[in-house]
Amino acid sequence: MAKFNRGTVRRAVSSPVRGEATPSGRTHEGAPGHARDAKSELFLLAVANMVGEDAFYENAGDRDARFRDLVRRVAVDDIEWTAGFLPWLRQTAGMRSAPVVAALEAVRARLDAGLNGGNRQLVASVLQRADEPGEALAYWTSTYGRALPKPVKRGVADAVRRLYTERSLLKYDTAAKGFRFGDVIDLVHPSPAPDKPWQGELFRHALDRRHGRGGEPALPTLLAREALMATPAAERRAVLLAGDGPERLRAAGITWEALAGWLQGPMDAAAWEAVIPSMGVMALVRNLRNFDRAGVSDGVAATVAARLADPGEIARSRMFPFRFLAAYRAAPSLRWAWPLERALEHSLGGVPALAGRTLILVDRSGSMFGPVSPKSGLNRADSAAIFGAALALRAADADLVEFGTGHRPVRFGRGESLLKVLERFTSMGGTNTAEAVRARYRGHDRVVIVTDEQAWGGHRGADPAAQVPADVPVYTWNLAGYRYGHGPSGTGGRHTFGGLSDAAFRAVPLLEAGRDAAWPWL
Numbered sequence: 001m002a003k004f005n006r007g008t009v010r011r012a013v014s015s016p017v018r019g020e021a022t023p024s025g026r027t028h029e030g031a032p033g034h035a036r037d038a039k040s041e042l043f044l045l046a047v048a049n050m051v052g053e054d055a056f057y058e059n060a061g062d063r064d065a066r067f068r069d070l071v072r073r074v075a076v077d078d079i080e081w082t083a084g085f086l087p088w089l090r091q092t093a094g095m096r097s098a099p100v101v102a103a104l105e106a107v108r109a110r111l112d113a114g115l116n117g118g119n120r121q122l123v124a125s126v127l128q129r130a131d132e133p134g135e136a137l138a139y140w141t142s143t144y145g146r147a148l149p150k151p152v153k154r155g156v157a158d159a160v161r162r163l164y165t166e167r168s169l170l171k172y173d174t175a176a177k178g179f180r181f182g183d184v185i186d187l188v189h190p191s192p193a194p195d196k197p198w199q200g201e202l203f204r205h206a207l208d209r210r211h212g213r214g215g216e217p218a219l220p221t222l223l224a225r226e227a228l229m230a231t232p233a234a235e236r237r238a239v240l241l242a243g244d245g246p247e248r249l250r251a252a253g254i255t256w257e258a259l260a261g262w263l264q265g266p267m268d269a270a271a272w273e274a275v276i277p278s279m280g281v282m283a284l285v286r287n288l289r290n291f292d293r294a295g296v297s298d299g300v301a302a303t304v305a306a307r308l309a310d311p312g313e314i315a316r317s318r319m320f321p322f323r324f325l326a327a328y329r330a331a332p333s334l335r336w337a338w339p340l341e342r343a344l345e346h347s348l349g350g351v352p353a354l355a356g357r358t359l360i361l362v363d364r365s366g367s368m369f370g371p372v373s374p375k376s377g378l379n380r381a382d383s384a385a386i387f388g389a390a391l392a393l394r395a396a397d398a399d400l401v402e403f404g405t406g407h408r409p410v411r412f413g414r415g416e417s418l419l420k421v422l423e424r425f426t427s428m429g430g431t432n433t434a435e436a437v438r439a440r441y442r443g444h445d446r447v448v449i450v451t452d453e454q455a456w457g458g459h460r461g462a463d464p465a466a467q468v469p470a471d472v473p474v475y476t477w478n479l480a481g482y483r484y485g486h487g488p489s490g491t492g493g494r495h496t497f498g499g500l501s502d503a504a505f506r507a508v509p510l511l512e513a514g515r516d517a518a519w520p521w522l
Contacts, residue, residue: 018036123159137183205218221253224248246278273297319347328340
C-alpha cells in the first residue's frame with residue numbers, strides 16, 4: 001500500500017516568516033513563546049508599529065528600541081533585503097513613520113560598519129509625501145545631531161526634487177513645522193529636477209518665505225493663492241458662491257483645512273460644496289460627519305459616494321480598512337453606509353475567496369483592545385474583526401468564531417453587509433487560543449487565526465496549531481508584532497503573516513497551490 005504517493009498528498013511548502021519549532025521564551029501572558037529570526041521579527045513589528053506609540057504589552061520606548069536594534073542588525077547583514085522591504089513597507093503596507101525611522105537607522109548602522117553602497121537610495125525610497133523630507137531631518141537631528149552624512153543629504157535631496165511642488169508647499173510648509181521647506185533646502189541643497197524647470201523658482205520662494213524676505217512668487221498656483229488672499233474678507237463668500245468658485249479654490253491650492261481661515265466664517269454647506277471637488281479620499285472620509293452637520297446636498301453627497309465606491313480611488317488612497325469602519329461609526333447619516341461598505345470592500349481586495357471549509361478565529365481578548373494609535377480611534381480588535389469577517393464572507397464555507405477566555409460563533413449570512421457583521425463582535429476577556437481551536441475545529445480544510453499571539457500559559461497544549469492535524473494548514477495573522485509568537489512558523493503547514501492591511505493575504509493561495517511564498521516585495 002502506498003504511504004506517500006497518494007492523490008491527496010500536499011507538497012511541503014515554506015513561507016518567509018520563520019518561528020522556531022521549539023519555544024525558547026514566553027508570550028506576555030505566559031504561554032510557551034516561539035522566537036523568530038531577525039528578519040521575521042522585524043517584518044511583523046514594522047507592519048504593525050506606529051512609531052512612538054505604546055502597545056498593550058510594550059511601552060513606546062521599549063518597542064521603538066527593539067525596532068531600531070532589529071533594523072540595524074538586518075541592514076548590516078543584508079542590504080538587498082532591506083532595500084526591498086522598506087519601500088514596500090511605505091508604499092504597499094501603508095506605514096508612514098516606521099519606514100522613515102528604519103531607513104535612517106539602517107544608514108547609520110551601515111556607515112558605522114563602514115558600508116557605503118545603497119544608503120542614498122534607501123533614504124530616498126521611503127520619502128513619498130512632501131512633508132517627509134522634513135520628518136526625516138527632524139528625526140536625524142534629534143537623534144544624532146545636525147551633522148548630516150552625505151547619503152542622508154543626497155537621499156533627502158532626491159526626494160525633494162521628486163516631491164516639492166507649488167501645491168505641496170502650500171499644504172505642508174506651515175509655521176507649525178520645525179523643519180520648513182526652506183530649512184530642508186538650506187540643509188541638503190537640492191538642484192531642480194531636469195524635467196521641472198520651474199522648481200528653481202519654487203526653491204527660491206520657499207527660502208524667501210522661510211526667512212521673511214518677501215518677494216513676489218512667479219508660479220501660477222502661488223499667484224492664484226496670493227490673489228485669493230488679497231480679496232477683502234467681506235467679498236470672499238461671494239467668490240466662493242460664484243460659478244467658478246470651486247475651480248478658483250482648486251487653482252489656488254486651497255485645502256479644506258485652509259478654507260475656514262480664508263473665509264473667516266463657518267464651514268457651511270456652501271463652503272464644503274465648493275471645496276469637496278478638490279478633496280482627496282482620505283479627507284472626504286474624515287469629514288463625512290461635518291458634511292452632514294453642515295447640510296451638504298444629496299447631489300454633492302452622491303459625488304462623494306461615487307468616489308468612495310470607486311476601487312481605483314480607494315487603491316490610490318492606500319487607506320487602512322479600519323479607517324472606513326471609523327468613518328461609519330462617526331457619520332450620523334445612513335446615506336454614507338453603502339458607500340463606506342463599498343470602500344471597505346475595495347480596501348480588502350487582497351482577501352482571497354477560499355474554497356472548501358475554513359475555520360476563522362478572531363482574537364477579542366483585552367490586549368487586542370489597545371489602540372492602534374491614539375489618533376486612529378480604533379484598535380487591533382477592530383482590525384482583526386474586519387479581516388476575519390471579510391475572509392468569512394468571501395469563503396465558500398466558513399465558521400467565524402470570536403475568542404478570548406471563552407469562544408462563541410459570530411453569525412453571518414451570504415452576501416450580508418460586512419459593516420453589519422462587525423457589529424456582532426464583542427469583548428471576550430483573556431487569550432485562551434488553543435482551547436478555542438481545540439473546541440471549534442471540526443475537520444476544516446484550513447484554520448486562520450487573527451490575533452496578537454499573546455496566548456495564556458498554563459493550559460493543556462498551549463500551541464494553537466498543535467490542536468489541528470499536521471496536514472491541515474494553520475495561518476496566523478499577527479496584528480501586533482511582539483517578540484514571541486504562539487507557535488512555529490514557516491514550514492510544515494504553519495505560516496504567519498502580519499500587518500494592518502490585506503497585502504499579505506495574497507500568500508495563502510500560493511501556499512495552497514503548493515508554491516513557496518516569498519517576501520511580498522520579491
